[in-house]
Amino acid sequence: MNNADFIERDLRTIWHPCTQMKDHEWLPMIPIRRGEGVWLEDFDGKRYLDAISSWWVNLFGHANPRTNAAVKAQIDQLEHVIMAGFSHEPALKLSERLVQLTPNGLSRCFFADNGSSAVEVALKMSFHYWHNHGRNNKRRFITLSNSYHGETLGALAVGDVELYKQTYAPLLMDVITVPSPDCYTRAAGETCEEHSSRMFEHMEKTLSEHADEVCAVIVEPLVQCAGNMRMYHPIYLERLREACSRYQVHLIADEVATGFGRTGTLFACEQAGISPDFMCLSKGLTGGYLPLSVTMTSDEIYSAFYDDYQNLRAFLHSHSFTGNPLGCAAALATLDIFAEDNVIENNRSLARAMSDALTELNQHPQVAEVRQTGMIAAVELVADKTTRRAYPWQERRGLRVYQHALQRGVLLRPLGNVVYFMPPYVITEDQINFLAEVAREGIGLAVAD
Numbered sequence: 001m002n003n004a005d006f007i008e009r010d011l012r013t014i015w016h017p018c019t020q021m022k023d024h025e026w027l028p029m030i031p032i033r034r035g036e037g038v039w040l041e042d043f044d045g046k047r048y049l050d051a052i053s054s055w056w057v058n059l060f061g062h063a064n065p066r067t068n069a070a071v072k073a074q075i076d077q078l079e080h081v082i083m084a085g086f087s088h089e090p091a092l093k094l095s096e097r098l099v100q101l102t103p104n105g106l107s108r109c110f111f112a113d114n115g116s117s118a119v120e121v122a123l124k125m126s127f128h129y130w131h132n133h134g135r136n137n138k139r140r141f142i143t144l145s146n147s148y149h150g151e152t153l154g155a156l157a158v159g160d161v162e163l164y165k166q167t168y169a170p171l172l173m174d175v176i177t178v179p180s181p182d183c184y185t186r187a188a189g190e191t192c193e194e195h196s197s198r199m200f201e202h203m204e205k206t207l208s209e210h211a212d213e214v215c216a217v218i219v220e221p222l223v224q225c226a227g228n229m230r231m232y233h234p235i236y237l238e239r240l241r242e243a244c245s246r247y248q249v250h251l252i253a254d255e256v257a258t259g260f261g262r263t264g265t266l267f268a269c270e271q272a273g274i275s276p277d278f279m280c281l282s283k284g285l286t287g288g289y290l291p292l293s294v295t296m297t298s299d300e301i302y303s304a305f306y307d308d309y310q311n312l313r314a315f316l317h318s319h320s321f322t323g324n325p326l327g328c329a330a331a332l333a334t335l336d337i338f339a340e341d342n343v344i345e346n347n348r349s350l351a352r353a354m355s356d357a358l359t360e361l362n363q364h365p366q367v368a369e370v371r372q373t374g375m376i377a378a379v380e381l382v383a384d385k386t387t388r389r390a391y392p393w394q395e396r397r398g399l400r401v402y403q404h405a406l407q408r409g410v411l412l413r414p415l416g417n418v419v420y421f422m423p424p425y426v427i428t429e430d431q432i433n434f435l436a437e438v439a440r441e442g443i444g445l446a447v448a449d
């Protein structure tokens with residue numbers, strides 16, 4: 001089968017995610033036959049450098065021999081088992097290691113099978129904790145503007161990306177949205193730290209007014225990924241942790257995208273030296289191999305549910321594939337690679353190479369900002385550099401970068417007018433330079449008229 005044959009059959013049966021399917025009348029989809037390292041290969045034999053880690057999940061390359069071996073060994077042992085009333089070794093080992101690796105106090109692992117579900121679990125657990133303590137007035141959540149936490153209705157409600165949310169507004173619970181500490185909006189002459197710290201005043205005010213009715217504040221630590229890779233300073237998380245404790249409101253850290261080394265530390269929360277009450281993990285958890293997620297929390301929260309069955313305080317939430325053994329085996333292999341290969345340290349030089357390769361784009365007349373946190377770098381395109389006037393979304397400028405990159409053998413998938421790089425950690429410095437070159441060309445074409 002070649003690309004054309006594949007696409008014809010594909011378009012007859014598959015409804016692809018996050019896609020206006022009519023676009024495929026003129027925008028070819030890319031059927032992938034195999035992957036190896038940073039490369040994906042289509043059915044015509046063309047290769048693409050996966051600069052976005054296949055939606056931010058892949059850490060150590062496609063078809064990584066070590067992860068492959070771990071999953072293959074597990075499949076002969078046990079492919080799946082119900083996690084209620086039963087358990088298995090990969091989940092046990094993974095839980096013990098996650099408790100060791102995550103910030104202090106996160107001592108309990110509740111598994112699910114995708115990032116949105118991990119968020120749903122955290123929201124429900126937080127609400128239920130207060131309910132079990134007789135605090136029945138606590139039923140709302142505070143979220144940041146421009147945040148993203150997934151697509152299921154609860155996760156969508158606590159997010160704030162209009163494009164995904166607006167249509168479903170009538171179905172969504174009412175949340176309190178506080179302005180984001182996003183440093184892109186800082187005043188001229190203000191440092192990122194000053195800006196993020198100043199923006200905390202909004203949160204402080206909201207907490208002081210609403211703490212009695214609020215279960216939790218949910219944030220993406222340091223980088224609002226789906227919200228155009230907007231970044232903020234760890235000082236905000238420090239202040240938020242302190243205030244949440246003071247106001248008796250939980251802190252949910254959604255590290256689905258930022259976890260596992262993306263921001264330069266194993267978890268973004270480390271950079272603020274904080275422990276959240278809930279931490280949601282998925283994506284890189286399995287090295288990008290299999291759908292798995294975990295919501296971690298404290299013994300204190302766990303104990304609010306621990307009671308005689310008749311008292312009906314248990315957390316009766318489940319998914320069929322909760323804690324799947326193959327996913328857990330892939331996750332254990334991923335943690336082994338972190339431990340054995342000095343990944344966080346090596347990523348520092350890769351991050352430096354990304355920064356060096358992109359620095360020239362700062363001078364570009366249509367680039368408002370090049371920003372970076374660890375292994376996430378983003379280039380914000382604007383119609384007017386002085387006023388930072390954005391290009392109208394209808395012009396789909398980022399899509400032109402996407403199309404150019406595909407021609408050059410790179411998978412870059414801009415978010416609106418923001419071109420970003422979130423490559424697997426096995427990328428080389430030469431490949432980073434190649435990515436930057438393709439991005440520069442693509443941006444040149446995208447802003448040409």
Ligand code: PMP
Nearest residue numbers: 114115116148149150254256257
């Ligand atoms: N939270 C964050 C911060 C995310 O970036 C995402 C996915 N992009 C999710 C939650 C949802 O994860 P999933 O797509 O696995 O449901």
